[in-house]
Amino acid sequence: MAPSKPSAEKDVYSVILPTYNERQNLPIITWLLNKTFSEHNLDWELVIVDDGSPDGTQDVAKQLVKAYAPHVQLQTRTGKLGLGTAYVHGLQFARGNYIIIMDADFSHHPKFIPRMIDLQRKHDYDIVTGTRYAGDGGVYGWDLRRKLTSKGANIFADTVLRPGVSDLTGSFRLYKRGVLEKLFAQTDARGFTMQMALAVTAKAKGYSIGEVPISFVDRVYGDIVVDGLRDLA
Numbered sequence: 001m002a003p004s005k006p007s008a009e010k011d012v013y014s015v016i017l018p019t020y021n022e023r024q025n026l027p028i029i030t031w032l033l034n035k036t037f038s039e040h041n042l043d044w045e046l047v048i049v050d051d052g053s054p055d056g057t058q059d060v061a062k063q064l065v066k067a068y069a070p071h072v073q074l075q076t077r078t079g080k081l082g083l084g085t086a087y088v089h090g091l092q093f094a095r096g097n098y099i100i101i102m103d104a105d106f107s108h109h110p111k112f113i114p115r116m117i118d119l120q121r122k123h124d125y126d127i128v129t130g131t132r133y134a135g136d137g138g139v140y141g142w143d144l145r146r147k148l149t150s151k152g153a154n155i156f157a158d159t160v161l162r163p164g165v166s167d168l169t170g171s172f173r174l175y176k177r178g179v180l181e182k183l184f185a186q187t188d189a190r191g192f193t194m195q196m197a198l199a200v201t202a203k204a205k206g207y208s209i210g211e212v213p214i215s216f217v218d219r220v221y222g223d224i225v226v227d228g229l230r231d232l233a
């Protein structure tokens, strides 16, 4: 891993984790995040943004807040308000100068975070995005139809919009905090098109984007909760 800064200006990594019915996944993902950041001597926090999950996610999260103090905080909203606005909500409570956005269901594995941080530090990238569609990245657990639709949507979007980002619809990303704040202010999209809008706007504004190949593994525990156009993602 690239050298970190002197302790006086040590970086803090805030992971924003939107949850809806993630009672089974939350303890393990939190354990893995703690292990990953501790092993790399990185200062971190986890901001869980739960939308009133009926499966008891918040009860589990409250236990994790105590068990991992002071690293974990729980922010709640009443009602399922969607992923995009959960990120925006979580950012208000995050104290880090770097923000990591990921899923709670192991589609996004914490083991890729040190690689993202390393790449960001080496090139001073504004954003590092996980990619399923470059290098040895890949998708596991989806049927052929969803794989083809997702890949097709990404190729189509890249051809039309030309941002030069291989995975426009993926959400596993590391952002400089100030960059993410500006992007949230500059993009209206909060639904399905949000990830794409953030990447395209970032390129248009001249922000630098690095890519780390990731293995995206479909959820094992918990219900699928993003529907509608989810196949395109």
Ligand SMILES: Nc1nc2c(ncn2[C@@H]2O[C@H](COP(=O)(O)OP(=O)(O)O[C@H]3O[C@H](CO)[C@@H](O)[C@H](O)[C@@H]3O)[C@@H](O)[C@H]2O)c(=O)[nH]1
Pocket: 017, 018, 019, 020, 021, 022, 049, 050, 051, 080, 081, 082, 083, 086, 102, 103, 104, 105, 107, 150, 169, 170, 171, 172, 195, 219, 223, 224, 225, 226, 227, 230, 233
């Ligand atoms: N707080 C909150 N969290 C939510 C909501 N809907 C979903 N989540 C959380 O958002 C994460 C992703 O939900 P999934 O149901 O696993 O999404 P997906 O369809 O597999 O889509 C994912 O992969 C796409 C790329 O293929 C991404 O585009 C998309 O953003 C997401 O990461 C999970 O942590 C889930 O608990 C909501 O309304 N509110």
